[in-house]
Amino acid sequence: MNEAAPSSRDRLIAAAARLFRQRGYHGAGIADILAESGAPRSSLYHHFPNGKADLGRAAAEWAGAGMLRIIDDSFANAPDYATGAATLCHKLAKFFDISDHRDGCPVSSVLYEDTEETGLRQAVDTIFEGWIAATAAHARRLGVPAEKAGEAAETLLMAIQGAWILARARRSSDVLRSIPGRLPEV
Amino acid sequence: MNEAAPSSRDRLIAAAARLFRQRGYHGAGIADILAESGAPRSSLYHHFPNGKADLGRAAAEWAGAGMLRIIDDSFANAPDYATGAATLCHKLAKFFDISDHRDGCPVSSVLYEDTEETGLRQAVDTIFEGWIAATAAHARRLGVPAEKAGEAAETLLMAIQGAWILARARRSSDVLRSIPGRLPEV
């Protein structure tokens, strides 16, 4: 009986994240998010007093944490960095496929805000850097020389971002799966 | 006296492309585009009967053609593929800088449409494949083995897309300039 009904706050965040990564920040309206989550309108402004911007940040952070888990899972049992990176790419490709080849990066979509005043851009960057730092830590742990680990991690995440875009344009996850074979040696 | 006043059609396309790459497709409103271009509202619907979707496609194609020119310029006088690729990345970094570190890919922003019915996604993909094909042609011309040229070109464009995103999050073009040093050998 542990499948407790998620709070409307959580449902709002999940719905927002889902819609943002498909239609983009501006493309997903409040009404859509409300409908998708089943949460009442008043709850949104109760939990997120500043409305969409607050929700956008929460959704980005929530999705960012999810991605962080995927990164950790991928590298946890990996014998070396390259294998972990390959696992990560394949996991992401799988998620992309089951989203009907629609869902790109859940965080970067939020980059298309008039970001400076809301601080959203800053928040997105912090999330990205968190991914890179986590990946770099795994790289070092798995034997990548410390002075190369940061760059290798940045390269991997950059490639994933690019592949997500190309994958959405093509509606195919192939390019995501091809990343491991294209990474420079480490 | 050759600087003929651009037609309102051209001004609309340029303004739309400029705004889309900063704020995204949904983030840039018709009113913004009209104001930025100085063109009258009626002209928009005269030249683009289907409104924003038509304009979006035209803007993406126009910007795509511009990118194609940049690609060709970069490889035209290059002694080898790697040098051409490096030139391309540095050119893009420069454009990014003079846009106040805001302008990402002018084409991918349009990917956040409910693209299937308007055919916009398809159009975006065609533009991308055009870039890749052009880059691959330069690669072959510059001595890259034919069976590797396509993949090398795809890798480069993918990296550029990812770097554009990261650059926007960081408001720094550094990552764009770092691409050449991270590409696998060809």
Place this chain on the structure above:
DNA sequence: ATGCTAGTGGACCGATCGGTACAGACCAAT
């Protein structure tokens, strides 16, 4: 002069946008 077309001015539209106001429901602690 006439007709034809491309392009424009300007007023107007319903729909949707994101957001607000406020009373009531629920539930723990006292």
Place this chain on the structure above:
DNA sequence: ATTGGTCTGTACCGATCGGTCCACTAGCAT
């Protein structure tokens, strides 16, 4: 039993969204 918080139901708001309508002008051919 009453209080005080969190959360929700309902109704409403002005602003903006993308789009339409139609009369008009400019230019050019006949």
